[in-house]
Amino acid sequence: xxxxxxxxxxxxxxxxxxxxxxxxxxxxxxxxxxxxxxxxxxxxxxxxxxxxxxxxxxxxxxxxxxxxxxxxxxxxxxxxxxxxxxxxxxxxxxxxxxxxxxxxxxxxxxxxxxxxxxxxxxxxxxxxxxxxxxxxxxxxxxxxxxxxxxxxxxxxxxxxxxxxxxxxxxxxxxxxxxxxxxxxxxxxxxxxxxxxxxxxxxxxxxxxxxxxxxxxxxxxxxxxxxxxxxxxxxxxxxxxxxxxxxxxxxxxxxxxxxxxxxxxxxxxxxxxxxxxxxxxx
Amino acid sequence: xxxxxxxxxxxxxxxxxxxxxxxxxxxxxxxxxxxxxxxxxxxxxxxxxxxxxxxxxxxxxxxxxxxxxxxxxxxxxxxxxxxxxxxxxxxxxxxxxxxxxxxxxxxxxxxxxxxxxxxxxxxxxxxxxxxxxxxxxxxxxxxxxxxxxxxxxxxxxxxxxxxxxxxxxxxxxxxxxxxxxxxxxxxxxxxxxxxxxxxxxxxxxxxxxxxxxxxxxxxxxxxxxxxxxxxxxxxxxxxxxxxxxxxxxxxxxxxxxxxxxxxxxxxxxxxxxxxxxxxxxxxxxxxxxxxxxxxxxxxxxxxxxxxxxxxxxxxxxxxxxxxxxxxxxxxxxxxxxxxxxxxxxxxxxxxxxxxxxxxxxxxxxxxxxxxxxxxxxxxxxxxxxxxxxxxxxxxxxxxxxxxxxxxxxxxxxxxxxxxxxxxxxxxxxxxxxxxxxxx
Numbered sequence: 001x002x003x004x005x006x007x008x009x010x011x012x013x014x015x016x017x018x019x020x021x022x023x024x025x026x027x028x029x030x031x032x033x034x035x036x037x038x039x040x041x042x043x044x045x046x047x048x049x050x051x052x053x054x055x056x057x058x059x060x061x062x063x064x065x066x067x068x069x070x071x072x073x074x075x076x077x078x079x080x081x082x083x084x085x086x087x088x089x090x091x092x093x094x095x096x097x098x099x100x101x102x103x104x105x106x107x108x109x110x111x112x113x114x115x116x117x118x119x120x121x122x123x124x125x126x127x128x129x130x131x132x133x134x135x136x137x138x139x140x141x142x143x144x145x146x147x148x149x150x151x152x153x154x155x156x157x158x159x160x161x162x163x164x165x166x167x168x169x170x171x172x173x174x175x176x177x178x179x180x181x182x183x184x185x186x187x188x189x190x191x192x193x194x195x196x197x198x199x200x201x202x203x204x205x206x207x208x209x210x211x212x213x214x215x216x217x218x219x220x221x222x223x224x225x226x227x228x229x230x231x232x233x234x235x236x237x238x239x240x241x242x243x244x245x246x247x248x249x250x251x252x253x254x255x256x257x258x259x260x261x262x263x264x265x266x267x268x269x270x271x272x273x274x275x276x277x278x279x280x281x
Numbered sequence: 282x283x284x285x286x287x288x289x290x291x292x293x294x295x296x297x298x299x300x301x302x303x304x305x306x307x308x309x310x311x312x313x314x315x316x317x318x319x320x321x322x323x324x325x326x327x328x329x330x331x332x333x334x335x336x337x338x339x340x341x342x343x344x345x346x347x348x349x350x351x352x353x354x355x356x357x358x359x360x361x362x363x364x365x366x367x368x369x370x371x372x373x374x375x376x377x378x379x380x381x382x383x384x385x386x387x388x389x390x391x392x393x394x395x396x397x398x399x400x401x402x403x404x405x406x407x408x409x410x411x412x413x414x415x416x417x418x419x420x421x422x423x424x425x426x427x428x429x430x431x432x433x434x435x436x437x438x439x440x441x442x443x444x445x446x447x448x449x450x451x452x453x454x455x456x457x458x459x460x461x462x463x464x465x466x467x468x469x470x471x472x473x474x475x476x477x478x479x480x481x482x483x484x485x486x487x488x489x490x491x492x493x494x495x496x497x498x499x500x501x502x503x504x505x506x507x508x509x510x511x512x513x514x515x516x517x518x519x520x521x522x523x524x525x526x527x528x529x530x531x532x533x534x535x536x537x538x539x540x541x542x543x544x545x546x547x548x549x550x551x552x553x554x555x556x557x558x559x560x561x562x563x564x565x566x567x568x569x570x571x572x573x574x575x576x577x578x579x580x581x582x583x584x585x586x587x588x589x590x591x592x593x594x595x596x597x598x599x600x601x602x603x604x605x606x607x608x609x610x611x612x613x614x615x616x617x618x619x620x621x622x623x624x625x626x627x628x629x630x631x632x633x634x635x636x637x638x639x640x641x642x643x644x645x646x647x648x649x650x651x652x653x654x655x656x657x658x659x660x661x662x663x664x665x666x667x668x669x670x671x672x673x674x675x676x677x678x679x680x681x682x683x684x685x686x687x688x689x690x691x692x693x694x695x696x697x698x699x700x701x702x703x704x705x706x707x708x709x710x711x712x713x714x715x716x717x718x719x720x
Contacts, residue, residue, distance in 0.1 A: 151554040156551075244364075245365060251543065261531060261538055
């Protein structure tokens with residue numbers, strides 16, 4: 001996809017090589033506020049559970065999360081953490097979630113490839129056997145792994161939320177290639193596909209992912225209304241957690257560290273003043 | 282190391298050891314009793330800060346190396362494993378990644394302090410050159426360290442930088458092949474970069490020891506630039522400067538910690554969380570912030586070899602600086618004209634850093650196009666970086682040599698104590714940390 005975009009961008013640049021015009025940019029991500037932002041930010045466990053459900057029922061059809069294991073869901077700060085089970089491998093809810101999913105294994109007796117229900121120690125299985133299979137099923141585009149996607153895109157969670165909710169009907173004059181979809185937040189340069197005024201190229205780009213979320217696509221167990229915006233927000237929170245599962249621990253640790261350093265600094269300041277009190281300098 | 286030793290062994294064991302290995306004597310003379318000018322301001326605390334940062338990088342780096350896997354198929358995942366599954370791995374890795382940035386913040390301030398107070402002048406030329414060597418080693422170490430997570434910026438940054446050497450005539454191609462361990466940046470490259478990234482910090486530590494040795498022969502320069510004349514001008518390093526440096530280190534650590542705990546990725550690039558893919562080039566390859574001024578100098582020159590030579594020249598010129606500056610007055614406190622040019626120099630460096638992060642052909646003032654000058658519009662970052670590059674070199678090879686001969690410096694005090702004793706803040710009760718209220 002990136003290759004396609006950069007090819008389009010190069011083509012676009014070639015077309016406007018004469019006048020010094022800067023390439024059109026995608027729209028700035030929507031200003032969404034999240035509970036996990038800021039120095040005291042925390043993930044909302046109910047939101048992470050809803051977000052996992054959206055990932056499992058929608059995204060995981062095409063997107064792998066190779067760095068995630070089922071046990072991660074039950075670790076401290078995770079969607080299904082239960083203080084009764086400090087070892088997430090013992091968490092019955094996590095075990096049950098894993099059991100519903102089949103993973104590949106090798107039969108140790110025969111050496112045959114078999115399928116068995118996952119355990120909490122297993123990684124999330126990939127939807128495709130390999131990259132070629134993934135591309136073949138997606139019109140040549142490779143659905144990126146989502147493990148650290150919230151850190152791997154500039155704009156982070158805001159960008160992901162904006163992208164998921166940023167599909168719009170293409171403006172008149174924009175030719176959308178077959179198998180692509182117009183998204184106002186996807187980086188790209190649409191100059192080559194735009195027949196209108198060259199100074200007003202629409203923002204955004206084309207991506208191969210169809211609008212992934214429909215209203216009421218996922219039914220939430222806690223009764224939350226399943227709008228597109230709600231599902232997008234929840235799955236984004238889940239992806240933000242997956243990218244940085246130790247964020248809460250980091251901020252809590254950081255608060256203690258800052259207090260400690262602050263006291264230490266003040267003590268050193270007074271020591272400094274006291275030691276230097278008789279020196280003219 | 283300079284002057285005679287004031288160490289007196291107090292116990293029988295110390296006397297016994299002193300006859301055999303006078304290591305306690307050395308520690309006493311260099312770290313405790315070492316006479317230090319009493320007027321050092323907070324700009325002088327960055328030496329201590331750098332020493333502490335080197336230790337932080339070494340300790341965190343050694344722990345990271347216990348978990349990291351230097352292989353193209355495993356490097357990215359092993360770094361994420363450190364973040365997820367290693368106890369406090371997130372802390373160690375974020376300290377190491379942000380620590381590199383903090384190291385450069387401190388080294389740039391340290392270098393600028395040198396330039397302002399003329400610390401590179403006789404008899405401290407070797408001290409200064411050793412500092413330049415440390416800086417070069419730091420840049421090599423940081424560059425190779427950034428390659429190790431094997432993200433998109435790691436890989437394509439390595440491709441861009443190693444290809445620069447290919448611009449050298451005749452030997453260029455052979456050098457890049459030798460450096461890569463093959464015909465492209467690949468697993469052998471990653472492997473040797475890991476090996477060298479582990480080795481170079483210990484070389485830095487070695488040169489730091491020489492740097493400190495060279496410091497202890499002439500002793501510290503000071504904000505007046507006047508030589509120490511009597512014992513009245515100095516205080517023992519301990520406790521006076523251990524406590525002052527300690528305070529500055531603690532303040533520096535507060536800033537460091539605010540990055541590690543609250544903004545650990547803000548100095549990095551999002552693309553480096555995408556695993557390296559040689560077939561997909563990021564839209565916009567940028568180095569880490571601390572290399573941006575040099576990146577701007579590289580791109581300011583339309584010719585590749587010329588750009589490479591100028592980029593290395595920007596550091597090379599530092600090595601001969603002690604012989605370029607003709608002024609007999611060390612401190613710019615007494616050189617008002619030089620001070621002005623120095624200020625412009627600092628601005629030029631910041632402008633270069635800014636240009637390094639931008640696309641060369643983008644306009645500086647948006648929406649305005651002026652006229653085409655040679656290869657680019659005058660209102661473009663490439664022209665801005667050319668102007669700043671010209672000033673960068675002019676400062677060293679034109680301004681400093683001429684200014685020393687033409688300017689009229691202000692009267693320089695007779696001794697370090699002289700300006701202090703006439704300063705209103707001399708009375709001990711109201712004594713302030715530094716008379717000119719710096720820091």
